[in-house]
Amino acid sequence: MNYLSLALLTKNTSNIPLFGPIWNLIVTILGLIMNAIYVFLDRIGIPNIGLAIILFTLVTRILLFPTSLKQQKSSRMMQVMQPEIKAIQEKYKNKSDNASMMAQQTEMKAVYEKYGTSMTSGCLPLVLQLPIIFALYRIIMNIPAYVPSVRVIYEKVCSSIGGADAASKLVEFANSNDLTSTLKLLHNLGQSDPTKYSADAVQNFIIDFLYRLNPAQWLKLSESFPQASSVIESAALKAQHINSFLGLNLSTAPSSYGLRPTIYWLIPILAGLTQWASTILMQKQNMAAADGSDQSAQMMKSMNIMMPLMSVYFCFSFASGIGLYWIASSLFMLIQQLALNWFFGKKTNEELLQESMAKANARRARKGLPPIDERAVEQKIQSMQAKMDHAEKSRMETIAKQNVRTKESTEYYNQNAKEGSLASKANMVRLYNEKNEKKKD
Structure with a gap:
């Protein structure tokens, strides 16, 4: 997956x-x-x-x-x-x-x-x-953080351009070279909230940032930091060597070419x-x-x-x-x-x-439980089924009795009159009153 x-x-x-x-x-x-x-x-x-x-x-x-x-x-x-x-x-x-x-x-x-x-x-x-x-x-995504032999390549560049102090200038470099998505992943190199990150944390962000540069971006980085151009060019060659695989530079995203x-x-x-x-x-x-x-x-x-x-x-x-x-x-x-x-x-x-x-x-034996009894499980399922059938049968009988009572009541109150007519309703009231008077007597 x-x-x-x-x-x-x-x-x-x-x-x-x-x-x-x-x-x-x-x-x-x-x-x-x-x-x-x-x-x-x-x-x-x-x-x-x-x-x-x-x-x-x-x-x-x-x-x-x-x-x-x-x-x-x-x-x-x-x-x-x-x-x-x-x-x-x-x-x-x-x-x-x-x-x-x-x-x-x-x-x-x-x-x-x-x-x-x-x-x-x-x-x-x-x-x-x-x-x-x-x-x-x-x-x-962060190989330099876990492979010291790779990290040392980028540490030299980080030191030569000023370490954590170069973060703000690298942010400008990233914004002008279509690297804003990389900045988001790296917390804007810690510049969004400088008080939140230590100098070591900012240097780690810078190293991760440098690892993501492709050859063309390395060249532009050398132009942005001319005082460290020799170190940057040396690191770029090493980075290209270790990131080259079947003619592809693994630090380059396919989207970088539009x-x-x-x-x-x-x-x-x-x-x-x-x-x-x-x-x-x-x-x-x-x-x-x-x-x-x-x-x-x-x-x-x-x-x-x-x-x-x-x-x-x-x-x-x-x-x-x-x-x-x-x-x-x-x-x-x-x-x-x-x-x-x-x-x-x-x-x-x-x-x-x-x-x-x-x-x-x-597993059951380790817990002190008896082995699984398939018949017991089947009987358990059958017992549950019997209970459900009995409950369903009782429910249907109750519904049937209620239907019978409703039918008898309707027939009693609507006798000798067309069902739903005014006569039937008047007859219903009359029969109801007669029934109550008999109870009083």
Whole structure:
């Protein structure tokens, strides 16, 4: 799952209660992995951000594989359970009262228990992946913050142009060179509220800003800071060397050339295609099992179109390094899904059910609970059905009695007169008065 827009949220993630420590831990671990990969490539003579991103993506996909495996198992179990789940949903389709909703929930829970799974088993892997996805985009967008060997290149430039004191001039440079979106991501280099950020924080913003410059912008930066031109030109050459991948500069965004087609357009196009292919393959079995009229299936089809288009848009707007990560991630997911489909394709539903039941019973044993009794669960469902049938029967009998009383009353008060006429109404009043007078007597 690739949601590049999440990258825009990462700057606020650490402020979320309880999520902050988890976020910091994940970012630190993944940052160490990224640094180790780049150092390894540097030692073998190929220090390249593109290769580092691809290897980094491979490592993270391996780390996330257990959650993908669990999610695939959950999807397959849902296929086995689908007939019973759908029958329950149809049973309570037009019932919105609290008792019916509670009964539906209980019956659904009983079915999940019968198959040794839970309602949250399919969502849990996705929830576990979210912090890692946040961290991945943060690291890819701010590589100098996590790779010291890369950071030192930009630190020299930062020092030569005046450090934190150069922030205001860099803001002017950014505004005149179509870098306002970069300024927003970097809090305007701390210049919107100078009292809020320390000198070290401003220098970090400057380093992240310099990392996003493309070759043409490096040249203009040298003209803006002539006193540091030699240092800037040296850093620009190194930056171009480590950011060059298959003839593309990964710090350059395809949108920097406007709507004029260039080779950089391959990045968003490939990102969209690989996103579409991996998503289609991942949902292939689920879509095959789903009814074409099912609302969730229709929604999934819409997402299969919308998400690749979002991939194209975001990868067109961001630096090509982000697009490379997206393409690599989708390709690895594609390969992973082929392997998972092959693996689960060899297993029958009965085998998967037995494995799921065995694991569920092992968990129950650790809690001191007895194994799942399928007959007991079936009896529980049947008992609930009997109670619902009895309640429905009582309700219908009450309605029938009320209808009989209403009919008798209507016939009594409308005798010898055309129903709805003035005579019938007068007759109704007369009979009512006579009835009350008899009671008095």
